[in-house]
Amino acid sequence: MTTELAANGKPFVHHQAAHCETGVTSALFRYQGVDISEPMIFGISSGIFFGYLPFMKLSHLPISAFRAKPGSVFRKAAKRLGGDFVIKTYRDPQKGMDELRQVLKTGQIVGLATNLYWLPYMSERHRHNFSGHNIIVIREIENGFRISDPTIGYLVDCLADGLERARFVPGPLNPRGYMYYTKSVNPHPDLRGACIKGMKDSCNLMLRIPLPIFGVRGMRFLAKKVIKSPDKLGFQEACRHLAGTVRWVEETGTGGAGFRYMYAVFMQEAAELFGSEDLAQLSRDMTAIGDTWREFSVVAARIIKQRGKEEETFAKAGGLIFKCADREEAFFKNLQKVVRKLKA
Amino acid sequence: MKVNEVPQDDVPDYSEGIKKGNYALDDQGKYVMVPSKGWDVDELTNRLAFNEYKAKVEETRKAVLEGKKSPLAYYMELRQMIPKFLGKTAGIATFRVKRHLRPEIFAKLKESVLDSYAKALEITKEELKTVPHNSQER
Structure with a gap:
């Protein structure tokens, strides 16, 4: 936790977060005096999701997304909590940077979508061409900006050139200088109502999308693919795909286990808010689901390292995903029932 | 957990x-x-992907030295781009970018085109004409 002053002298407190977009959104709300945690934002904005997209490739491997699409977390949270935000994209980089400077001078802090590859402070192993990384700019400093990146525990400096590139380089999910800041925020948001909306939306997203690649059905689809992969692709290629999946579960700023722990935290906080024992039980269920995803990652790593060849197989890894799918289906069906009883 | x-x-x-x-x-x-x-698991999968990327860059570098590809192909790989996004960044149509990956066509490019590539890849024009002779740096 570090404190930094914005351009008008208002203090900004930097918290470490598990994920970039939820971290940025909660920091924007906290800066305006609404005390709201990262998992709360994650739950309210229905961030939890699953989608297996074999036709979309990122670095030559299919995408298995464990969260709703970038940008939706912020938009849904703003809508449900009653915040009025200015959201802008630009064609002209120069204009985008000029407006950023002007807004910063008024004492606002600004959220930006940037490309991970071009952010100068990123370490080499984390740099890849993905344009959905969210950061907060606090104020302008000499030839650069002071930046709060929620996935890093401290504040960083970034050169103006580097930031301009990161904001405007075309890539997958072209950011086009995507920038957002608060116009006004409801100081006493209706947390209970927002939580209920978020939970209902999540249940629908996980259970009711009539396509086999989303929600729990998507998980089963992925599980089948994993089990068949060594026969279809050969051992080496299957390992590559498996490693790609594990990267989606663990690495891409999830706080571990594909956001499942973060949702468990949301359930716990919601249980306190509503005083509901059902939700507390659901939190424990979600923790168990997260542990199963963790187990999947560990098994996958053993397969890739070719240790314990006898007992660690692709069938076992796929079986674990099936187990997760079954448990999550039960979880969200329970949640549907529990939500109906809650009163806003 | x-x-x-x-x-x-x-x-x-x-x-x-x-x-x-x-x-x-x-x-x-x-x-x-x-x-x-x-975490070891996290590190392992990242290492696999990172090594794959490095191997690809190295392979392209050798192909350039053998005269099979143009230096543009090397820098495109190094920046983790594909012709579509390189074209968008540099303001050049994708099919032209793909042509420019061939060494004989790359050698005849106008200075203005090289300038826009150099700017898009954040390297100097001199760097763009050659590739490093031993393994790469970013």
Whole structure:
């Protein structure tokens, strides 16, 4: 936790977060005096999701997304909590940077979508061409900006050139200088109502999308693919795909286990808010689901390292995903029932 | 996951001292944020992807030295781009970018086109005409 002053002298407190977009959104709300945690934002904005997209490739491997699409977390949270935000994209980089400077001078802090590859402070192993990384700019400093990146525990400096590139380089999910800041925020948001909306939306997203690649059905689809992969692709290629999946579960700023722990935290906080024992039980269920995803990652790593060849197989890894799918289906069906009883 | 189960493995060249946030249960069964130094599993899958990327860059570099590809192909790989995005960044149509990956066509390019490529890839025009002779740096 570090404190930094914005351009008008208002203090900004930097918290470490598990994920970039939820971290940025909660920091924007906290800066305006609404005390709201990262998992709360994650739950309210229905961030939890699953989608297996074999036709979309990122670095030559299919995408298995464990969260709703970038940008939706912020938009849904703003809508449900009653915040009025200015959201802008630009064609002209120069204009985008000029407006950023002007807004910063008024004492606002600004959220930006940037490309991970071009952010100068990123370490080499984390740099890849993905344009959905969210950061907060606090104020302008000499030839650069002071930046709060929620996935890093401290504040960083970034050169103006580097930031301009990161904001405007075309890539997958072209950011086009995507920038957002608060116009006004409801100081006493209706947390209970927002939580209920978020939970209902999540249940629908996980259970009711009539396509086999989303929600729990998507998980089963992925599980089948994993089990068949060594026969279809050969051992080496299957390992590559498996490693790609594990990267989606663990690495891409999830706080571990594909956001499942973060949702468990949301359930716990919601249980306190509503005083509901059902939700507390659901939190424990979600923790168990997260542990199963963790187990999947560990098994996958053993397969890739070719240790314990006898007992660690692709069938076992796929079986674990099936187990997760079954448990999550039960979880969200329970949640549907529990939500109906809650009163806003 | 309990607080004491949060992975704290030593993977210095992966994490570079940056700690990742993890949510874990404390003794009272309440979730808290625990910074994690790194995890072997995480590091392993990242290493595979990173080595693959490096191998590809190296392969392209050799192809350039053998005269099979143009230096543009090397720098495109190095910046993790594909012709579509390189074209968009430089303001050149994708099919032209693909043509420019051939050495004989690249050799005849106008200075203005080279300028826009150099700007898009953030290298100098002189760098763009050759590739490093031994393994790469970013």
